[in-house]
Amino acid sequence: MKLINDAPFFNIFCVSILLFIGYNCTQVQAEIPTRSANLVTDFSGIKNTMPGRESEGFVPPTDDELANWRIVIQTMLAEDWDGAHALIQQNFPMYSLFRYTDTGNADSVYYLLKENSPVNKGWGTYVFAKGYQRQLVIEAPHPWYDTNTYKQAPDVFRLTGARYLIMAGTHRCANNEISGCDGTSGSCGGPYKISDMAHSVHTFFHVTHEEIVAFNARTYQVQLHGHSQSTCEDIFLSNGHRTSVSDELLALRDQVLLKGGLTCNVAGLSQCGLVASSNVQGRYTNGVKSDPCNTYASSGNITEYFIHAEQTRTVRDNPGQYKKFTDALNTVIPLAANQTAVHSDNAKEPAKSFRLLNAYPNPFNPATTITFELQQPVTVSLQIYNEKGQRIRELVRDKILSPGSHSYVWNGRKNDGEVVASGLYLVQLNAGHFQETKKVTFAK
Structure with a gap:
């Protein structure tokens, strides 16, 4: 599948017809369809259409499809919605782009890329906010396996005023083909599967992550996961490394603890081993651009921008509990440049002295x-x-x-x-x- 601009052919055809019948014709592009609904409710419905465990329902995209998707995402990041719509129609008939009004969030407007039903690829759902508060992407790589993150992710997206939301379109164990990335998983048994978005680079999910980071390297990325390990806190945070953590991560921990009712800690200061060192999105953000599939990020390259959050069911199942984490994010992650800085009461008016x-x-x-x-x-x-x-x-x-x-x-x-x-x-x-x-x- 290749991107083709057939406008020149169409125009020549129109001119030929015009010469014969003396009638004007123009190329007509379909308008972006609209949808008004509750985003959290819609995401629950999307989860129910995903390829399930060992279904072989996830279809790995081809190299051409990955390349074309990259262009679609670049066009979306440039906020050329009409251009993205045309590319989707031309190259991905299994997808639709909607101008989406979220009735559950004061009629906020997003642009939503969604696989059509019945789902036969499992490539994911992608949301771009027209107005946003934070240069932040919320990611849900295991919406089926990590129970309730498919509902939590759109809610956190709304509560933080994030700019982007990306959710995998499949169970992490839906396809038995291995991803080729290092490490093993007890979740699916053996090496990581190609349908595991956090451990596979040949996916729309990872390509979208790459393009968001390339578009603005200071985009915070909060990836939501679930755990049931007794050695881990209710919320366990890492930047994708076993011991290196950022000030922002420590501040997030402190803010969660300040709310009370939950345990929280960070990599290197906890017995929890879920440090995301093999997470390919984390590796990419932390400087491993050429081969995030098989290369660990070095401690000197760990940044504050990738935030990996492991959560118990107590947190994921209860909006009142994960709101404590959301409030912590809102305190620590700064507002976008067109907003008032989070830690500044009067940032635009310089003080008379230090x-x-x-x-x-x-x-x-x-x-x-x-x-x-x-x-x-x-x-x-x-x-x-x-x-x-x-x-x-x-x-x-x-x-x-x-x-x-x-x-x-x-x-x-x-x-x-x-x-x-x-x-x-x-x-x-x-x-x-x-x-x-x-x-x-x-x-x-």
């Missing part, structure tokens, strides 16, 4: 808010020390922040997640050549 304000409340338990002002863009570190001068927590590490007022919450925990002892602590702000320290008291 200064660290008194934390509030103080004394505190369980959390206090630390606010500082920046006169100009500068590299910032915000750290907590005990009375012995030992650094126990990094809230910000070498991050360039915009001018204005910025606030961060400290929940009274060390970097390893342990609650600190009662007593006096020092909050130190380093902003370029500026340094200031304030005292704060944790009272149990």
Whole structure:
């Protein structure tokens, strides 16, 4: 299958007809169909049409189909909806592109790529928000196997104001052909299957992930998974490496713990081994561009942008519980450039000077808010020390922040997640050549 522009042929044909009958003719392109429905409800229906376990219903796309899909996604990312619609009609008759009004989210408008029913490929569903709050993609690679992530993913997409949502179109064990990527899975038995979106690169799911990252490398990617392992917390987070974790990941953990009612930890600080080091989307984001199928990401290339979330059924089954994770995402992941920055109360109005304000409340338990002002863009570190001068927590590490007022919450925990002892602590702000320290008291 190849992309073909048949407009020149059509125009020549029209001119020929015009010469014979003296009548004007123009090429007519069908309009993008519209749909109004509840996105979460629709995704539940889509899940019910997916190829099931050992059904052999997932059909691996050909190289030509992957190449053509890449062009479709590039066109969607450029927000050329009509162009994408034409490409879909021409190359993928098994798919439809809808201008979708989400009746469950204040009539928000998305563009939704969906495989037609009956599903005979299992290639997935893709949503692009017309208006969005965060440069963020929510990914559900195992919507059938990781129970209820097919409902959780569209809900988290809406609650975070994410820009994209991609969901696999098949059970991870639907096709017995191996993917060729390293590692094995107890889920399907033996090597990873080609229908396992998190461990296969020859899929529309992975190509879409690649193109989103290529379009904007600062796109956060939150991939939702499920687990039932007793050694793992209710929510276990990683960046795709066994030990290297970002400040953002630690901040997410702290925010979830601050909500209460759930356990949460990160790779390297937990007994949980589900660190996603063989996840091909994580590898790609973390710098492995040439062969993410068989190459581990090095610790020096791990970024904050890939967030792998393993969750118990307690979380996935209960919107009230996974909303704690969603709220944490909204606190940690910044709003898009056309929005107000998450950690800045007044980012567009530079402060008159650099200064660290008194934390509030103080004394505190369980959390206090630390606010500082920046006169100009500068590299910032915000750290907590005990009375012995030992650094126990990094809230910000070498991050360039915009001018204005910025606030961060400290929940009274060390970097390893342990609650600190009662007593006096020092909050130190380093902003370029500026340094200031304030005292704060944790009272149990």
